[in-house]
Amino acid sequence: MSEQPLNIVIVGGGTAGWMTANLLAKRWQHKAVKITLVESPDIGIIGVGEGSTPTLKRFFDDMQIAESDWMPACNATYKVSIRFDGWSPESGVNSYAHPFIGQLDTFSERAFYVNCMTRRLGLDVNVKPEDFLFNGWLANYYRSPKTPANFPFRIEYGYHFDSGLLGGFLQRYAQTQGVTHKALKITGVKYHPSGDIKELHTAEGQTIQGDVFIDCSGFRSLLLQQTLKVPFQSFGNNLFNDSAVVCATAPLTPLPVETRSTALSAGWAWQIPLTNRTGNGYVYSSAYLDPEQAEAELCKHLGLNRENTQIRHLKMNVGQVSEHWFKNCVAVGLAQGFIEPLEATALHLVQTSVEIFMDHYEKGGFSDQYRHAYNAVIRERFERVRDYIVAHYKLNTRNDSEYWRANRNNEALSESLLQLLDVWFRRGDLQQEIQRQKLDSHFGATSWHCLLAGYGAFPRLAANQPNTGDLYKEHNLETFFSGCLLNFAAQ
Template structure:
C-alpha cells in the first residue's frame, strides 16, 4: 500500500541541459514508482547551449543512468577530455596543466607533492605534472581508458567529455521519453501560491493550468519559480569574480582534435577552446567594466578564426556570478542557472546540475515539508558552490600579470576568507586542509598552485625520513616510463574512430 504522503507528481520548468538532465536523474530514481514527471519546455526560450566541457563525474552520471558511453559519445559528437591546458595565466608566455586523475603516488605515506618539493630544491628540472599520466597522454595527443584487469602506470588517469550541449539535451530527452516522462511545449505566464506559501498552480500561455506536488526550476537566470514566485534572494560574488559577460561562437573542427580543453588568459578575461568531433566551441569570458561587447566579439573572432572558419555568429551572454540564498525552498528546487552561476573556467556547470539532482534523489521529500532535510541539503550545496568559487578565484588572485587594467585589478582584489586561510596554511609547509565538500582533489590544488608558482616556504619535515637517493632515481624512471607508455597508446582521433566502429557493430 502506497504512503499517501508520498509525492505523486513533479513538474520541471525548463528544458535544455539542466531540465533534461534533472528529468533523467529523477526518472531513473523513480522508475519503479507511480510518480509522474512532467517537463515544460518553452518554445520562446532558446537553450544557452554552451556548457560543452565536463569533469570526470560525467562518466559516473552515465553509469548511474545506465547509458552506454560508446552510444553517448557517438550521438553527441563528443571527444575525450584528460585535462585543461592553461596558457598565459601566470604571465604571458607561460603555461601549465590541470590534469584529471592522480599525479604521482604517495611515498612512505606522504603526498607525492611533498617529495617533489624537496627534489625541486636540488634539481628543478622536473615539473610537478610530469608525473601525471593524463598530461603525458595529452601532450602526445593520445587517449587511454584504464582496464582494471590490466593495470599499468597509466591506470591512475581519469577522463571527462567535451560534447555538443544541444545534442546532449536531445539525447536525454529521448532517454526521458523511454522512462515515461511527459513533455509539454508551452510557456509559463503566471504562478499561483497556496496559503502556506508553496507553489500550487502554473498558468501556461496556452491557457492550460498545471498543478503538482513538487516543482524543479530549470528556467535559467530568470529563475521564474525560485526567484520570481518564491522570492528567494541571490548572493552576488562579483566582488570576488568580476567577470560578468561571455561571447561564444562555433568554428569548424580542428585539424587535430586534442584530448583537453584550452583556456587562454586574455586582455580582460580568458578564452576557451573546446574541440568536438564535428566542430569547435570558442568563447571569451570578460569583465564589462574593462571591455564592451563589440571589443569582446572582435577579439574572439580574431583568435578563433585564425586557422578556422566561423559556422555560427557570436552570441553574447550576461551573468552575475553567485548563487541563490536557498537552492531548495518549500516545494521547489532550483537547478542549473536558476541556482547560480560560476564561470566555466573549471567546467563545473554540468557537475553542479548533476550534484543538485543526485543529492535531491537521496532525500526525496514527502508532501509534508521537512525543514531539517531542506536545511541540510542547502548546506551541502552551499559548501559545493563555495569550494568551487575558491578554486576559481585561485586561478586569478595569484597571477603575476599586470599588462592591462583587468589584471592589475587582481593585485589588490579581496579574496574569500576561506581561500585566504587555505593559502596561508599551504604557504607554510605545503599542507592543504581537505574540505569534505571540495570537488577538487589535493592534486588539483597542487597542480594549479604550482602552475601559478605559489610555493610553500618549506616541505613537510616528515619527507626527510625517506631514502631520498632512491626517490631521485624513481623520478627519472617514472617520467620516462609514463612518456613511453603514453606514446604506445592510440591517438585520440583513432580512439574516437574505434568508438564509432564499436557502435556500428552493436
C-alpha cells in the same frame, strides 16, 4: 510516501532540465513518482559547446547509456585535462595543465606533493603537474583515455560536447523512462495558503499541478527567484567576469583530449574541441572591456576575419541563490547559480545538487524535513568551488592590463581560501589543511597542488643547489608513464 503518486514538475529543459529528469526517473523508477517537464517552445538553448568533469561519465554509467550511443549524437570528444596558457608569465610558467586524477596517480601523487614542498624550500625540482599525473601524458600525446581490457587501472575522464545536442539526446532518453514532456509557455503561478507552489498556468490554457517543483529555467530562475523572491547572492566582488563572446571554428586535427584556457586582456578564451567544430569563447569583465572590444580581441586571438565570423554575446549571473530549496521548489543549474566556466563545474554542480536533493528528500520520508541541511551543503559546495576559481585570478602574475592587476590585488577572499594560501606560503602541509577543512568534495589536495605549482607560486631558487631530491627523477616516473602510454591509442 502516501498512496497518491508524488507529482514532480520540472520547469525548463536544456541539459540541466533533462539531466535532472533522468536522475529522478532512474532513482525513483520503482516508486509512485510522476515526472513532468515543462519548457517554453520559444526559448532556445545556448549550445556553445561545453566541457565536463569526470562526474558526467558516472552519470552516463548510472543511466546505462553507452558512449557509442550518445557521443556521436552530440559530436562529443574525450577530455582528460584542462590546459592554462599565459596566466602566470612572470613566474616563468607560460603554460600548465590540470589533469583529471585517476588510479595510476596513486603511484606518483606523493612524489608530486614532496617535490612541491622541496621547491617551496627553494630547491630546483620538477613540479609540472602534467608530468606527475598520467592524464597529462594522455593529453600531451593526444591519446584516448579508453583502456584496453588488459589494463588494470581505471582512467578518469570527462567529455567535450555540443550542449544543445546533448539536451536533445537526454530529452529523448528521459521520455523512454516515462518522463512527460510539455512544450508550453508558463504565464502564471498559483500558491497554497502555506506559500508552496500549487500549480502552473500556461498561455495555452493548461493547468499543471505538482507536489515538488524543480526550477531549471536558467538565469531567469522563473520559480525560485522571480516567483518565490529568493534573493540572489552575487560573487561579483571576487569573480569579475560577467560576459562572454562566442564563435565556432573548424575542427582541430588531431583532436585534443583537453580543454584550453588562454588568458587575454580582460579574461580568458576557451577552446573546446568537438568532432565537427571547435567551440571558442572569451569570458570577460564588462567593467574592463566592452562587447566590441571583446569581439575584436577574440577574433585576433583566433586569427579570424571579424566581418566573416558569426559571433554571439552572452551575459552571466555569477553567484548563487540564498536558498537552493525553498518551500516546495528546488533550483538546479543556472536557476540556482553559476560559477564561471573556467573549470567546467556547471554540470558537476547540477548533477550533485540533484543527487544530494534526492538523498535528503528520501531521508526525510519524502518531505522537506532536511531542507535546511540540504541548503547548507549546496551553499558550501558553491562557495568552495568559487574559492578554487578565485585562486586562479588572485595568483596571476600578468601586468598587461588593469583587469589582471585588480584581480591580483583583490582582498575579497574567503577565510577558507586565506587559510589554504597561508599554509602553502608558510611551507605547511597543504594536504592536511584540506583534510582539516573537509574540502575533498570537489577540488582535493592534488588539484590544489596542480594550481599552485602550475602558477609557479614558489620562492626564488636558493643559491646553493644540491642537485638531489627530485622524486620525479629518483622514482623514474618518465619511464613508468611512458610505458603505460603504450597501451593507449589516439582519439
